[in-house]
Amino acid sequence: MAALAPRQLFLNLRPRDDATLENFLSLPGNSAALEALGSGGEDQVYLHGPADGGKSHLLQALCHAAGPGALYLPGSAVAAYPAEEVLSGAEGLALVCIDELDLLAGREDWEQALFHFYNRARESACRLCVAAARPPGTLPLELPDLRSRLAAGLVFALPAPDDAARRAILSFRAGRRGLRLAPELAGYILARAPRGLADLLAVLERLDQASLAARRPLTQPFVREVMSW
Amino acid sequence: MPEAVWTQCRNQLQDELPAQQFNTWIRPLEAREDARCLRLLAPNRFIRDFVADKFAPRIAELLRDVGIQQDVVLEIMEARQSVSLAAVAGAVAAPAREAPLPASRPAPTLASVNTPTFGHAQQSEVHEALQHQHNLVANYTFRNFVEGKSNQLALAAANQVAENPGDAYNPLFLYGGVGLGKTHLMHAVGNALKESNPEARIVYLHSERFVADMVKALQLNAITDFKRYYRSVDALLIDDIQFFAKKDRSQEEFFHTFNALLEGGQQMILTCDRYPKEIDGLEERLKSRFGWGLTVAVEPPDLETRVAILMKKASQSQLELPPDAAFFIAQRIRSNVRELEGALKRVIASANFTRRAIDVDLVKESLKDLLALQDKQVSLDNIQRTVAEYYKIKVADLMSRRRSRSVARPRQVAMALAKELTNHSLPEIGDSFGGRDHTTVLHACRKIKELRETSSDIHEDYKNLLRSLTT
Numbered sequence: 114m115a116a117l118a119p120r121q122l123f124l125n126l127r128p129r130d131d132a133t134l135e136n137f138l139s140l141p142g143n144s145a146a147l148e149a150l151g152s153g154g155e156d157q158v159y160l161h162g163p164a165d166g167g168k169s170h171l172l173q174a175l176c177h178a179a180g181p182g183a184l185y186l187p188g189s190a191v192a193a194y195p196a197e198e199v200l201s202g203a204e205g206l207a208l209v210c211i212d213e214l215d216l217l218a219g220r221e222d223w224e225q226a227l228f229h230f231y232n233r234a235r236e237s238a239c240r241l242c243v244a245a246a247r248p249p250g251t252l253p254l255e256l257p258d259l260r261s262r263l264a265a266g267l268v269f270a271l272p273a274p275d276d277a278a279r280r281a282i283l284s285f286r287a288g289r290r291g292l293r294l295a296p297e298l299a300g301y302i303l304a305r306a307p308r309g310l311a312d313l314l315a316v317l318e319r320l321d322q323a324s325l326a327a328r329r330p331l332t333q334p335f336v337r338e339v340m341s342w
Numbered sequence: 343m344p345e346a347v348w349t350q351c352r353n354q355l356q357d358e359l360p361a362q363q364f365n366t367w368i369r370p371l372e373a374r375e376d377a378r379c380l381r382l383l384a385p386n387r388f389i390r391d392f393v394a395d396k397f398a399p400r401i402a403e404l405l406r407d408v409g410i411q412q413d414v415v416l417e418i419m420e421a422r423q424s425v426s427l428a429a430v431a432g433a434v435a436a437p438a439r440e441a442p443l444p445a446s447r448p449a450p451t452l453a454s455v456n457t458p459t460f461g462h463a464q465q466s467e468v469h470e471a472l473q474h475q476h477n478l479v480a481n482y483t484f485r486n487f488v489e490g491k492s493n494q495l496a497l498a499a500a501n502q503v504a505e506n507p508g509d510a511y512n513p514l515f516l517y518g519g520v521g522l523g524k525t526h527l528m529h530a531v532g533n534a535l536k537e538s539n540p541e542a543r544i545v546y547l548h549s550e551r552f553v554a555d556m557v558k559a560l561q562l563n564a565i566t567d568f569k570r571y572y573r574s575v576d577a578l579l580i581d582d583i584q585f586f587a588k589k590d591r592s593q594e595e596f597f598h599t600f601n602a603l604l605e606g607g608q609q610m611i612l613t614c615d616r617y618p619k620e621i622d623g624l625e626e627r628l629k630s631r632f633g634w635g636l637t638v639a640v641e642p643p644d645l646e647t648r649v650a651i652l653m654k655k656a657s658q659s660q661l662e663l664p665p666d667a668a669f670f671i672a673q674r675i676r677s678n679v680r681e682l683e684g685a686l687k688r689v690i691a692s693a694n695f696t697r698r699a700i701d702v703d704l705v706k707e708s709l710k711d712l713l714a715l716q717d718k719q720v721s722l723d724n725i726q727r728t729v730a731e732y733y734k735i736k737v738a739d740l741m742s743r744r745r746s747r748s749v750a751r752p753r754q755v756a757m758a759l760a761k762e763l764t765n766h767s768l769p770e771i772g773d774s775f776g777g778r779d780h781t782t783v784l785h786a787c788r789k790i791k792e793l794r795e796t797s798s799d800i801h802e803d804y805k806n807l808l809r810s811l812t813t
Contacts, residue, residue, distance in 0.1 A: 132361060145695045155687065173365045181372030182419055184385050185365045194388065202386040202418075225585075229550045232581075236477055250715050250765075258582070258615070261521040265680040267687050270711040 130290055130318065132173035138285040140278050143167055146269035150175060150242070157266025160244040165310040166271030168244035172210035175242055183208040188216030196226030204233035207240060214245035214252065224256040231262045241266075274310065279303060286314060290321050292331060301333055305342045316340065348373035348382070351404040355397075367393055372419065379412045380405070383419040390416050477546045478536065481658075482529030488654050490647025493523055496638040500527045503609060504534035507577055511636040513600075513610035517617055518640035519767075521678030524613040527640070528579050531611060535577055545572075546579040553585075553592045569595075573602045577609040583632075584614050587623035597628055604634075641780075642767040648672035648682055655686055661693075667705050674713055677765045685709055720763045720811050722774045728811055729756040732803070741776035755800070757783045758790035759807060 130136065139147050143166070149155055150171055160168045169187070176183040184203055188211070191199045196217075203209050209230075217223040234241050245252055249264040274282060280299055287294040294302075306316045323339040324331050336342070352371075356364050370389060374381040382401075384390035393401075394416050405414055484504070489497050496516055503514050514531075516524045532544045552572075559568035572578065578599070586593055603610055614621065617639075618632035643651065649665070649672045656663035663686075671689070675682045692708035693700050706713070730737045733752040740753050753775060760771045761783065768780035775783075793800040 131356075132365065145692060148695055149691050155691070169362070173361070173369075176365060176369060181370055181383070182385050184370055184389070187362055187366060190362065190366050194392075199388045201388065206385050229548070229585075232548045232550070248711065248715060250712070257520045261678050261680040265521070265684045267691055268684060268712070269688075 130286065130314075130321075131177065132170045133177050134171075134174045136286065136289055137167060137170055137174060138282050140274070140281065142272040142278075143269075146271060147171070149267055149269065153240070155267045156238065156240045158242045159249060159263055159266055159268045160242070160271055161246065161248045161268070162271035163246065163273040165273045168271055169212050171271075172212050172242055172244055175208060176210055179208045182206050183210070185210045185212065187211075188213030192216050192220070192223070196220075196223040200226050200230040204230065204237045204239045208242070209234065209239055210242045210244075212244050214243055215247065218245070219253045219255060221255060224254060224259050228256055228259040228262065231259070276303070279310065279313065282310065283313060283317065287317060287321075290317070292317075292321060292324070294331065298331060298333055298336065302336060305340070345373055347380075347405070347408055347410060350408055351401065354404055355400070358400075367397060375412075380410060380414045382414065382416050384416060385419050387418055390418050476532075476536075476544050478532045478544060479529050480533070482526045483533050484530045486654070486658070487523065487526055487530055488643075488647060488651045490643050490650065492641035492643045492647060493527075496524075496527055496640045499636050499638050500531050500611075503611065504531045504538075507531075507535055507609035508607040512604060512607075513612050513632065513635040515612050515614065515618060515632050515635060515637040516640055517614045517637065519615065519642060519678060521680030522640045522642060523679055524640050525581055528581065528611050528613055531609075532577065532579055535609075539576075542576045543574065544577045544579070545575045546581070548581045549583050549585045552580060552596065553589055556592055556595050569599070572599045573606070575603075575608060577611070578603060579611045581613050582615065583612045584616065584621050584624075586628075587621055590625075593625050593628055597625070597631075600628070600631055604631075610635075641769065642676070642678060645672055648675070648679075651679055651682060652686055655683060659690065661690060661700070663700055664702075667700050667702050670702050670705050671709070674709070676767065676770075685712060688712075722760055722764060722766060722771065725756055725759050725763065725811060726774070729759065729807060732807055732810075743776070751800075754786035754790050755804060755807065757786035758804070759811065761787050762808075763811060 134147075134151055137147065146158075146160060150158060160166075160171065162168065173185055176185040184206055186199065186209070200209075211217075211227075217227065231241065233239075243263060248268060248270070249260055252260065252263070254260045280303055283303060284294050284296075284299055287299075302316065302320075303313075306313045320331060320336060320339060324335070327335075329335050348371075352368060355368050359368065367389065370385045371393065372383045374383060382393075384393060398416070402414060484497075484501065487493075487497065496518075499511055499514055500516075503509075503511050516527060518524060529546060532546055535542050535544055556565075556568060559565045586596065600610065612632060614632075618624075618629045618637065621629065649668050652668040652671055653663060653665070656668070667689075671685055672682070675685045689700060689705050689708045692698075692704060696704070698704055726737050726740050729752055730740055733748075733755075735749060735752060739749045740756055742749070744750070757771055757775060760766060760774070761768070764771075766774075768783045772778040772780045772783045790800065790804065794804055795801075
């Protein structure tokens with residue numbers, strides 16, 4: 114198989130820059146949510162906020178920490194399938210995370226299935242963590258029974274990162290990869306990289322790989338060369 | 343070393359797939375190996391089928407590359423030990439269908455689960471599952487229930503039933519909006535019955551479970567067990583009966599169960615989000631039977647009750663909640679008890695996190711998103727003004743007793759908008775329209791919902807008003 118080139122085998126040995134709790138930077142806007150999720154004390158948590166606030170990262174990280182058997186269901190991946198089937202039997206698991214709830218709200222089949230799933234999950238002590246752009250109160254739901262249940266747990270708003278937070282996240286994630294990012298270089302990258310956090314971190318991934326492949330440290334000329342900035 | 347091999351294969355998939363796909367489909371798979379094959383366990387059938395359908399060839403390829411010669415089998419993980427009948431019955435029935443894998447895949451194949459064996463084993467397992475559930479929540483007791491004007495009648499009725507089960511109030515039918523304590527009261531009766539007679543067979547379930555059990559029983563040819571089980575209980579508590587709507591076979595089965603229980607003097611308690619007569623898609627004979635016992639409404643709690651509920655919750659968690667902080671929360675969260683409890687949880691989480699004592703400032707801080715949201719919400723005044731202006735009538739007309747179409751229709755539109763756009767309860771909305779009853783508001787909401795589908799004028803009006811009120 115040609116895809117398994119030696120270079121990729123080598124890359125597989127690096128620590129993964131994964132959606133884990135360790136890879137999530139605690140900031141003033143999200144630390145309360147992070148602690149509540151990490152401690153596992155509350156068995157129903159609802160996260161809301163704009164893109165880049167860390168909702169998906171946190172839900173995926175919880176599943177990662179819970180090990181096999183935890184289920185991560187993003188609305189975009191499951192909306193096209195029969196709701197009852199997707200959720201069937203899932204209450205027997207220790208943890209179910211439902212991401213992008215916005216994409217399921219307003220759909221009668223999904224709202225009913227989620228409502229019934231909620232009831233089953235409560236009876237069998239399955240932890241349920243949900244994320245959406247909007248809080249339970251303004252999510253365009255048709256079923257009030259579902260809305261009140263979503264609002265019954267711990268609800269946290271996760272703000273989008275501002276420039277200072279984006280800088281902190283970039284340095285933090287670089288550090289997690291074992292890269293040292295000088296403050297001026299971080300500023301240089303931030304000024305030129307796309308604003309979205311996922312794109313910013315993709316730049317970091319690209320720089321990391323280039324630096325490893327070329328065996329050169331990250332410097333401004335090297336970054337400029339790799340990114341053609 | 344199946345785990346190590348699988349980890350290697352999984353890492354490769356992680357590099358190949360977008361993070362979201364990897365986390366949804368591949369991460370939850372667990373590897374097990376025995377002499378004959380490598381097993382990949384999926385958390386439920388949906389994941390198993392999806393993986394079999396979309397990723398099987400690639401997984402097979404990767405495993406072959408690392409030298410796995412055995413067959414690879416995709417299976418459903420056995421559920422964690424669970425009290426839920428549906429889960430138990432689901433696990434029993436799980437191997438029933440083959441994963442949709444074409445037989446023509448190149449070796450090593452990802453075969454499906456072991457062939458199902460149907461018959462007595464499953465039936466007796468269903469039977470066992472049926473025997474074991476009562477599902478009563480231990481802390482839903484009368485002691486933990488906060489009495490207020492809004493639930494006095496329902497509480498008194500529930501107490502009566504707990505003292506004299508199967509007597510005059512059979513069935514006890516509790517109805518009202520979401521999160522107002524219907525389920526709590528129902529469990530309280532169950533727990534009280536259990537306390538006075540530990541041998542009593544009390545069964546609580548959600549209507550969906552009844553439907554699911556019946557379907558499962560039909561599939562497994564165990565409908566006799568199903569009937570026998572539900573007719574042998576001392577008290578049957580069914581929640582959210584409105585979900586029986588349009589499920590004809592379940593209604594039929596429930597109708598017979600109902601009659602058998604009533605005849606045997608076994609108590610039934612049913613809850614619903616509306617008055618029995620108003621459940622669309624429910625057989626008339628059931629509607630009328632629901633009214634044979636006692637039908638009581640549970641209303642949204644008033645301010646004092648909301649404060650009392652918060653204080654009770656706080657003392658249960660051994661928490662110092664100053665009365666002014668409780669008052670502040672209760673004043674702002676008006677919709678229902680469930681949301682009230684959610685708000686309190688949020689405050690407690692903040693207090694624990696910041697290691698501060700709870701006071702009004704901490705409440706404001708921890709609920710600031712929730713409160714900001716409410717502030718943005720439209721006021722009743724604003725709705726009335728906008729609607730009156732739109733229809734070129736006076737706000738006073740909306741409040742008046744006049745019933746001519748030119749006034750009554752705009753009034754109904756305004757009421758429906760108030761229900762949709764504000765957190766106010768039906769009685770509060772009724773009050774603000776010249777002291778009308780909450781049933782009038784309910785009727786208005788339904789009428790407008792219906793008209794929006796049948797009359798393009800109303801549809802257009804409503805859409806325009808909604809837009810001007812929310813932007």
